[in-house]
Amino acid sequence: xxxxxxxxxxxxxxxxxxxxxxxxxxxxxxxxxxxxxxxxxxxxxxxxxxxxxxxxxxxxxxxxxxxxxxxxxxxxxxxxxxxxxxxxxxxxxxxxxxxxxxxxxxxxxxxxxxxxxxxxxxxxxxxxxxxxxxxxxxxxxxxxxxxxxxxxxxxxxxxxxxxxxxxxxxxxxxxxxxxxxxxxxxxxxxxxxxxxxxxxxxxxxxxxxxxxxxxxxxxxxxxxxxxxxxxxxxxxxxxxxxxxxxxxxxxxxxxxxxxxxxx
Amino acid sequence: xxxxxxxxxxxxxxxxxxxxxxxxxxxxxxxxxxxxxxxxxxxxxxxxxxxxxxxxxxxxxxxxxxxxxxxxxxxxxxxxxxxxxxxxxxxxxxxxxxxxxxxxxxxxxxxxxxxxxxxxxxxxxxxxxxxxxxxxxxxxxxxxxxxxxxxxxxxxxxxxxxxxxxxxxxxxxxxxxxxxxxxxxxxxxxxxxxxxxxxxxxxxxxxxxxxxxxxxxxxxxxxxxxxxxxxxxxxxxxxxxxxxxxxxxxxxxxxxxxxxxxxxxxxxxxxxxxxxxxxxxxxxxxxxxxxxxxxxxxxxxxxxxxxxxxxxxxxxxxxxxxxxxxxxxxxxxxxxxxxxxxxxxxxxxxxxxxxxxxxxxxxxxxxxxxxxxxxxxxxxxx
Numbered sequence: 001x002x003x004x005x006x007x008x009x010x011x012x013x014x015x016x017x018x019x020x021x022x023x024x025x026x027x028x029x030x031x032x033x034x035x036x037x038x039x040x041x042x043x044x045x046x047x048x049x050x051x052x053x054x055x056x057x058x059x060x061x062x063x064x065x066x067x068x069x070x071x072x073x074x075x076x077x078x079x080x081x082x083x084x085x086x087x088x089x090x091x092x093x094x095x096x097x098x099x100x101x102x103x104x105x106x107x108x109x110x111x112x113x114x115x116x117x118x119x120x121x122x123x124x125x126x127x128x129x130x131x132x133x134x135x136x137x138x139x140x141x142x143x144x145x146x147x148x149x150x151x152x153x154x155x156x157x158x159x160x161x162x163x164x165x166x167x168x169x170x171x172x173x174x175x176x177x178x179x180x181x182x183x184x185x186x187x188x189x190x191x192x193x194x195x196x197x198x199x200x201x202x203x204x205x206x207x208x209x210x211x212x213x214x215x216x217x218x219x220x221x222x223x224x225x226x227x228x229x230x231x232x233x234x235x236x237x238x239x240x241x242x243x244x245x246x247x248x249x250x251x252x253x254x255x256x257x258x259x260x261x262x263x
Numbered sequence: 264x265x266x267x268x269x270x271x272x273x274x275x276x277x278x279x280x281x282x283x284x285x286x287x288x289x290x291x292x293x294x295x296x297x298x299x300x301x302x303x304x305x306x307x308x309x310x311x312x313x314x315x316x317x318x319x320x321x322x323x324x325x326x327x328x329x330x331x332x333x334x335x336x337x338x339x340x341x342x343x344x345x346x347x348x349x350x351x352x353x354x355x356x357x358x359x360x361x362x363x364x365x366x367x368x369x370x371x372x373x374x375x376x377x378x379x380x381x382x383x384x385x386x387x388x389x390x391x392x393x394x395x396x397x398x399x400x401x402x403x404x405x406x407x408x409x410x411x412x413x414x415x416x417x418x419x420x421x422x423x424x425x426x427x428x429x430x431x432x433x434x435x436x437x438x439x440x441x442x443x444x445x446x447x448x449x450x451x452x453x454x455x456x457x458x459x460x461x462x463x464x465x466x467x468x469x470x471x472x473x474x475x476x477x478x479x480x481x482x483x484x485x486x487x488x489x490x491x492x493x494x495x496x497x498x499x500x501x502x503x504x505x506x507x508x509x510x511x512x513x514x515x516x517x518x519x520x521x522x523x524x525x526x527x528x529x530x531x532x533x534x535x536x537x538x539x540x541x542x543x544x545x546x547x548x549x550x551x552x553x554x555x556x557x558x559x560x561x562x563x564x565x566x567x568x569x570x571x572x573x574x575x576x577x578x579x580x581x582x583x584x585x586x587x588x589x590x591x592x593x594x595x596x597x598x599x600x601x602x603x604x605x606x607x608x609x610x611x612x613x614x615x616x617x618x619x620x621x622x623x624x625x626x627x628x629x630x631x632x633x634x635x636x637x638x639x640x641x642x643x644x645x
Contacts, residue, residue: 156370156372158368158369158370158372159372159373159374159375161337161339161359161366161368161372162366162368162372162373162374162430162433163374163385164339164359164360165337165338165359165360165362165364165365165366165443166360166385166386166389166433166437167360167361167363167386167389167390167437168360168385168389169358169360172389176385177374180376181375181376
């Protein structure tokens with residue numbers, strides 16, 4: 001069915017409403033003035049230069065990247081394991097596993113933040129890449145879980161049986177057949193987990209210390225003392241990274257296929 | 264059947280290039296296999312023996328237990344009772360991956376992320392065949408299924424028939440003594456299916472493989488098999504050659520399942536030297552030795568029946584007769600199928616040559632007649 005002109009105009013308007021704030025922020029970042037203003041006052045990249053040479057921003061950037069990667073990897077491992085437990089497990093009812101795995105999606109971030117804060121204080125794990133990475137891994141886990149579970153449901157059991165009858169043990173079948181088949185889904189989940197960690201501010205605020213802050217936390221504290229175009233520049237950078245990640249998720253599989261076909 | 268009955272491997276180098284293992288196919292014995300799911304006896308005390316090199320088809324409708332039985336032989340399902348014996352060795356407790364059998368699945372079940380060659384090489388790799396020997400074996404297996412040179416392709420690029428050939432190559436590459444096939448041709452169209460039937464049969468003969476094939480397709484069973492095991496409700500109904508099952512069905516189930524047939528059931532009555540079925544209509548002779556009193560089932564194949572207009576006399580002496588009304592005349596190329604509503608209410612099937620003119624039209628009253636010795640009595644039904 002083709003969309004009529006009315007539908008198209010409406011869709012464009014909705015998209016504009018979604019995109020406009022981001023575009024406006026990006027526009028204020030390239031101003032040559034020292035005030036956040038729209039339309040921008042001339043064009044320059046001086047605020048990007050300032051951000052990328054400022055040690056405070058750079059440290060925060062490094063922290064964010066490390067936390068995001070750690071969260072993504074942990075979420076991939078835990079989410080994939082839970083998906084296997086839900087799809088193939090013999091000990092726990094699948095509905096229980098699924099309920100637990102998607103729970104982080106439904107718990108309000110403030111509640112989760114307080115929870116992590118209290119527990120980490122108690123166990124002496126606070127203000128580090130590890131602590132926030134763990135917390136973000138929990139928040140990113142559902143992305144991996146849902147993706148891998150869907151992929152696992154699509155894996156034909158007879159393909160695994162074919163491996164077994166060919167002489168593969170259950171472990172070898174898992175490593176050589178099943179895991180490779182769900183790996184793309186796990187990777188997509190991992191990218192989503194990274195993105196969710198990358199711009200997560202609530203839990204990060206609870207777990208921040210003066211020595212350990214991620215990009216959104218630094219942004220938050222700077223905004224409180226007045227808006228500068230440097231904030232806009234950081235916001236634009238954060239958005240760009242998220243966009244690239246989203247593009248990876250959306251276009252990655254098609255690209256991979258093309259590469260594979262060439263080899 | 265003669266060549267497979269002896270179980271000897273084909274002499275000389277087979278054209279496939281895959282040398283048969285010494286003794287090649289395995290002897291498979293199933294002894295009292297039982298499997299229950301809840302209250303349902305999916306497999307109910309099945310015992311049979313497949314000689315080396317034989318092609319056995321487990322035939323039955325869905326729910327007959329044929330697939331469960333195959334999965335028990337493969338080791339995917341553990342039987343509640345009974346033994347699976349391969350070449351004298353009880354493998355009932357051996358895990359799937361150490362049974363060393365080949366298997367072809369209905370939906371091919373190729374590894375989608377591996378190339379054709381890697382798919383075929385997988386069993387060799389699992390059996391720790393040295394890497395440098397693998398490539399040659401893979402290529403030979405692909406040659407055997409006429410897919411030489413397809414090794415680098417992805418399974419997704421192949422047609423259904425080609426994918427099934429790859430699956431076949433993967434199943435035979437490690438030269439297993441036993442090949443299991445779970446409705447391997449079910450997903451293929453008719454022409455391809457018939458071509459594959461011939462090819463699988465040729466391959467299994469050349470390799471001297473013992474094959475156990477599952478199907479619900481009676482034509483496939485009759486074409487390919489040395490032996491057919493007909494299953495119904497989990498029980499082994501009849502086990503024998505295709506000729507035996509078709510020509511000498513031992514039960515109504517077999518007679519109905521294999522080919523078209525007309526069944527008449529009734530008490531046997533003796534009239535002088537003849538025995539007939541005591542039915543309100545027609546006159547159906549019971550051939551052979553005079554049977555005792557009691558029920559008998561007479562099976563008449565559609566092609567054995569002649570049609571003549573009502574009111575005319577029998578074309579020869581000593582024929583069975585059943586009156587009826589022609590209800591349909593279906594042209595089917597090389598034959599025509601005439602449906603007749605019998606006087607007793609049952610629908611009877613007659614097959615005539617399509618070239619010969621039919622002595623009647625739809626709606627006409629007719630008499631069906633057949634020679635007494637061209638029908639078959641189901642033993643034990645009496």
